[in-house]
Amino acid sequence: TGKIIMKNNQSAFVKILGDTPYIKVLDFLLSEGRVLDYSLTDISKHTGVAWSTLHVVWPGFEQLGIVVKTRTIGRSKLYRINEENPLVQILIKSDFLLSKFMVDVKRGKINPNNDMINIEFKKLGEIMS
DSSP states (O other): OOOOBOGGGOBHHHHHHOSOHHHHHHHHHHHTTTTSOEEHHHHHHHHTOOHHHHHHHHHHHHHTTOEEEEEEETTEEEEEEOTTSHHHHHHHHHHHHHHHHHHHHHTTSSOTTOHHHHHHHHHHHHHHO
8 A cells, every 4th residue: 555664564644643442443444544435343354442332433434424334244244434524534644644654764864853844844733723
């Protein structure tokens, strides 16, 4: 899927945003959920998020329209990420930019302690608040 995996098999998305169940599931959906559809059981297995925890965070994905149900096989509902959702489009672009940033840092093209980067992040924070 072209996702950049960092140390400990963490993507840049998870490494930067945090190793929480919500972020791990979102990361999986952004990479794998764009190609195939998955049941909640499969998502739990692929992300390492406990089935019971997944059922706590999953309603948020549905309420925000991040996922769409694609079909039902037996009793299993299958889902994929909703690429038509504007929020998902932002998340896809953000995922790409975070991965690119981490690769550029690793290659020495960007100094993560650079004042200009900190200024840009501060501006972004002000815009978002």
